[in-house]
Each structure stands twice: as structure tokens, then as C-alpha cells.
Amino acid sequence: MSVTQETLENSELINWTIFQELLLMDEDEEGFALSLVQTFVDQASGIFKEIEALIQKQDPSEDDLKRLASLGHYLKGSAAALGLHIVQQECERIQNYGNKINFDDYEPAAKASTVNDWIDCIQAAFKNALDNYEKSKELLSGFFGEQL
């Protein structure tokens, strides 16, 4: 599958204004955008693993929720920097549910009372985040012509 600039522009996964800036950086340093994306992928895969491990814990604690919130926040920042705004949104949900805040009127979150309820909410957001992340990764792999 060949991915052109136009494909990226039209993709709803990516905020083109932001991503375009990264590409402009290539002008005076070739491969900068790619190296940045690689950094992100390395970082994100680690964080996704950590989130997954926390979600699957048998008896999650309040501290685990806090940790999830902080991981969500962290990934939100780097996703935002690359213009991956769907991933960014889902990470923001993880962050908020981890802090027990139902910031987007998500129905299960409105009913959530125990730690496990919140973990369930995070689970849903996590699935979306991972899903979109994989799609974005694939898209960008095609664009850069390099498997990320």
C-alpha cells in the first residue's frame, strides 16, 4: 500500500497541521521526522505494555489507577506532539478515568464506583487507543517506507 502525503492529509488519524511541521524539519535535517516517530513508537509500545499489565491485574489497587492515569497523561503528550489526535483523545480518557473523572460523559464511567469499574472504563479507552495507534503506525510505516 502506497501512502502519499495526500493520504496522510485526509486521514482522520493524523492532525495534518502538526504533522506537517515535523516534515518541514526534515528540510535541514534529513530523517528527523522519521527518527521522531521511531522514538514515539519505542516509547508507546513500552507504555501500552505497562497499561495492559495493569489492566489485567487480578486485584487492582488505587495506586494502580493513579499509575494508569499518569501513563495515560504521558502518552497523551507524545501522541499530541506528533498530531496523532485520536490516540491522544483515548489517552486522555485513560488519564481521566484513572483519576476517577468522567470527563466525557461516558456512560459506564458515570456508574463506576469501584476500582474495577474504572479499570473497565480504562480498558475500553485502552482498546481504542491501541487500535488507533496500530493503524497510525501502519499508515506512517507506509509513508516513510519503513516498518515501524
Add this chain to the structure above:
Amino acid sequence: MSLEDMNDFRLGTEAFTTGVPSPPPKDAGGAKSSGTDFVKKLFQMLEENSYADIVRWSEAGDSFIIADTNEFTKQVLPKHFKHSNFASFVRQLNKYDFHKVKISNELKQRYSIENVWEFKHPEFQRNNREALENIKRKVTAKKEGDTGASSNTVSLAQFRNLQDNFGFLEKQNQSLTETVQKLHDELNILNTKYNTMVSSFLTSKSINESYSRAINVLAKSLTQMGVELPPLNLPFIDQNQPSQEPQPAGSMPSSAEAPPQEHSQFIPANEPTKPASQPPAGTQQDTRIVRRTNGSGMHVLLVEDDDVCIQLCSKFLMKYGCTVEVVTDGLAAINVLEKVKFDLVLMDIVMPNLDGASATSVIRSFDVDTPIIAMTGNYQHQDLVTYLNHGMTDILAKPFTKNDLYNILEKHHIDKKLIYPVNDPFNPVNKDSPPHPVPGQQAQVVAPMPIESEPLQPKMEPDYENALKRQKLV
């Protein structure tokens, strides 16, 4: 009749000495129609004119003159009024609404009449005994006063009530003031404790770091000697590793920026442990400037824990000719800022060890003028206010573009030192008109944000200084 006079006199004295309102005078009812004896006596005495050189009618006959108060007091008063107190006599006159006629100083001097008093009353005239009936004690005036008082004032019950209210408010006010004072004191104590804690925290962190390094060295030599060791989990060594790598790896070949970049990373790791206590401000400033990277137009400290953001942001900055140092948490930021003077600090908020806002408030205790810009994804108004209250200069919302970053730099008049890429839209050469921000124009575009700028740094260039002055004027 003398009794009543005495009564009058007594009341008069009372009224003047204590201010207590006298009860309604006895003569108010009975003697009302026939005037009063005091006035009649006075009139009679003047008509007889037996002391012409002491007291007499004036030429016009509408006032009387006491030419010699001493003699008047000595001779006339005891005889006609049963006392020898001139002041009392004057008070009596006042009571009947007589007025003293003012004699100008000029006249007094010209005729050397120091002791002359002249009194008049519209109804007190020579040869006009009937008119005396109209002269009354100022009862009416008093009555007016009484009625006026009753309409202006409140009943005793109401007064008590108000008094109680007032007392209550006063007490409440006092206790509130005390509470505020107490809270203020406590806050001061807490602040001191907090600052002390942070600095001892910093010290212990440096000590820990040096332990980590020492253990690492020991472990290495042990391994070299063939001793098998369990994996060591040394926090500080580990932490530095990942962030240190990407930067040189992804860095550009450009020779101009390469040298500062190479030693741009992690001052705390290179510098020996330094006690957290701060040297006097003056010398500190100097050494802080000396320690800057040479040949840097703009020296920027980036405090950020996300590699992606670090790479991107430092890239943006380097594009404008800035030299960038990176630290990954608030504690490290404080550490570096104690040693090096920067032109700008870009600070993330959520970070391990110490968050950006708290770090800023500590930094502000020794550095008030370096702009510290918060980089944050929190847009909530309350958060933003909190950041500003912690001493942060402004806020840069994440994610930001190169233009956002530039706009912030321009807003705080720290864009002068930037080195623009040739084709950059912000390059003054490329700007249509006028080439570079004109003072007035700049002030319009930008809502002024106060940067605490005293004392002006010696290293400041004149234009930067002017920019600050301008800002103050705005």
C-alpha cells in the same frame, strides 16, 4: 429674684462644664410673658447709666459696651448680679442670645481699647422696655435641639441594640483579624519549611546520585574481578540513560550548533555535588552567567520528561539558533538553574520527582526574572491560574507548533536574540512591513504579561533592557 439668678447661673455653669443637658428651666412657664429678670436688670442698670465709664449704651443705642471689664467685674457685677465672675456674666448673655460685637484688631489698636466688650441683641434697645419681653432664654433653641435630637437619634432600646450589634461586630472583626494574622504566620512558617525541605531534598538527591555512581563503579570493578552480581537497579544511572541517547543520535551535523549540543545534556551528572545553600545573589548571578554556553544567542532550558517532546521542542528551538539544555524533572531544573543563567525556561508540568509548578516557585526564590513558560495540555482555567501564581511567566498549550512557540517568545520580548533561518516567515527580512516589531505595534498585538525584571542583568543588551522598560510602561 436673686435665687432664680443663682439658679440660672448654676445651670449655666453646669451646661458649660459638663455638657449635660439641663432640665427645662423653672422660669420657662411663669416668667415667660414678662421677660426675665436678668435682662430687665441689665436694662435698668444701663438706663440709669450710673457707671458710664464702665458700661453704657452704644451711640446707636442698639448695643451696650463694657468699656472696662476689670472695673465691671469688681464693681458692677457684685452689686447688680451678686457675683464677680465676668465669664459667668458673658455666659448669661449668651443664654439670652446676646451676641458679642466683634471689634476689629485695627480699631482696638487705634483706640487702644483692649478690654472693651460690646454686646447686642435685636430686641435689646435703649428706651425700649417693651421689646425686652421678646428676649427669652434660648429655651426655644434648646427645645429645638431636643426635638431635633429625638428625630435624629434613636430610642434607648434601639441604641442598646445597636451598641450590642456594634460590640458583636467589633469582637468578630477582632477575632477575624487575629485568625488572619495567625494563618499568615503559619503560612510563612510553612513556606520556610517547604523551601528548606526542597533544598534538603535536592541535597539528598545529589548524595543519592553520587552513591549510585559509586555503587556502579564498585559493581563494575567487582564484575571485572569475576564476582557475579545480581542486577543492580540504580535509579539515577538508569534515568539518565534513555534521555541522553536520542539527542546526540538524532542531532544535526551542523557545525555551528554541534559543540553546545554535545555538552548540553545533564549538567547535574557532570557537576560535582553542590550544597543546596545559595551563595549571595550578586556573585551567584555572575557565576551563573559565566557558566553559560559560549556563543549562544539564546540559552534555553527545556524541562520535559517525554522524549518525543524533547526532540521536537529542542529542534524547534535550535532552528532559531538557540542552545538547549535538557533536564527531565523539576528537581534537576532547580539544580541547573542555580548554576547557570538561562534566557528562557520551557517547563513541563507533570513530571516525576517534582512537578513544574512547584519547581518554579522554588526557582523564583532565587531567580525572579528568567521567563519560565509552562508547557501543558491542561487548559482548565483554574490550572492556568495556579501556574501563574507559582511564578510561571506564561503558558504554552500542548501540542504547539513552531509558530506558537515563536509567538510566545515574541510576546515576552525574548525574540531579539533568535537567529532566523533564511526562509522563515518570522525572519524580519521576510516580514512584509514593518520589518521587525515596532514597540507600539508589539504592545498592541500582545497583552502585556508582567515579567519581574529587577534587577536588570549586566549581560542584558540595551534593546532587551528597552523592551523591559517598554513593557513596564505598558
